[in-house]
Amino acid sequence: MASFVFSWSGAEGEAWAWRRLWVWEEEMLEECRTLLFDVSLHVDVTDQWLWLPDPLEGYSVRGAYHVLTSKDLPLVDSTAEMIWHRQVPLKVSVFAWRLLRDRFPTKFNLVNRSVISSEAAVCVSGCGSIESAQHLMLFYSTFASLWPLVCDWIGFMGVDSNVLFDHFVQFVHSTGVSKARKSFLRLIWLPCAWVLWTECNNRLFNNTITPISRLLNKVKYLSLGWLKAKKATFMYGTDRWWSSPF
Structure with missing residues (x-):
């Protein structure tokens, strides 16, 4: 028996397009649902990338080099x-x-x-x-x-x-x-x-x-x-x- 999975369609992503999902793919669907379970979208919030070592200035090659070479940071x-x-x-x-x-x-x-x-x-x-x-x-x-x-x-x-x-x-x-x-x-x-x-x-x-x-x-x-x-x-x-x- 087949299940279903969805994908976005339409210019603004306002509609759902459905296709059949075979039984062997159901585990993949569960993993996807798990990954998206804690995702919360808000219309008044803009998505953006955040460079955690320096949230104010953002990412730079110099900053990344410092993260990789600094002895003050704990090693993995x-x-x-x-x-x-x-x-x-x-x-x-x-x-x-x-x-x-x-x-x-x-x-x-x-x-x-x-x-x-x-x-x-x-x-x-x-x-x-x-x-x-x-x-x-x-x-x-x-x-x-x-x-x-x-x-x-x-x-x-x-x-x-x-x-x-x-x-x-x-x-x-x-x-x-x-x-x-x-x-x-x-x-x-x-x-x-x-x-x-x-x-x-x-x-x-x-x-x-x-x-x-x-x-x-x-x-x-x-x-x-x-x-x-x-x-x-x-x-x-x-x-x-x-x-x-x-």
Whole structure:
């Protein structure tokens, strides 16, 4: 069954033109809806580019050079670069980049940007708490229960942090400093976060709830699929990946 997507048409963009969207494109539509969810347009406000290091004077080559070479500015944390994994789809790494910097359209952020009222900030799960990225990933009991299941699946146990960025760092470094081990654990953490976020969107937009056991299976399928897609020599089959991925 096909769904629909829209695009602007007309000289002033005053009309909508619709075309059919096939089932395999529906995930892309959900991503688009998520990206536009916190966009608020105002007829009396003019769009403009803003150069954050110097909002008054704006962008200049000299200013950009200063930003890149100044020793007074902190260097990018190398830990944050771990979200960029060559075997993980780019859209998932971009999602993680926004998630760890709390730049995702959670209801808490939408309230802060005056997109929705404070009364509408309750978590999509209906638990009664404010919906923030940290709450969704670590504190909402159903979603939080995915992490212990994943740890049990890959065969290690640890004490999880209550801070999202620290949770990522601790998870990746939990089995030592081996480059291969850290790469593997990044490949597990990223689909976990991605599955939880897509489940949040499904509950919000499609009014569907997926059992936690099926969310775990999604993590297994995604991580195995990404490995097989980018690494032709990867020999694990489904049965072996399900039983002993580490």
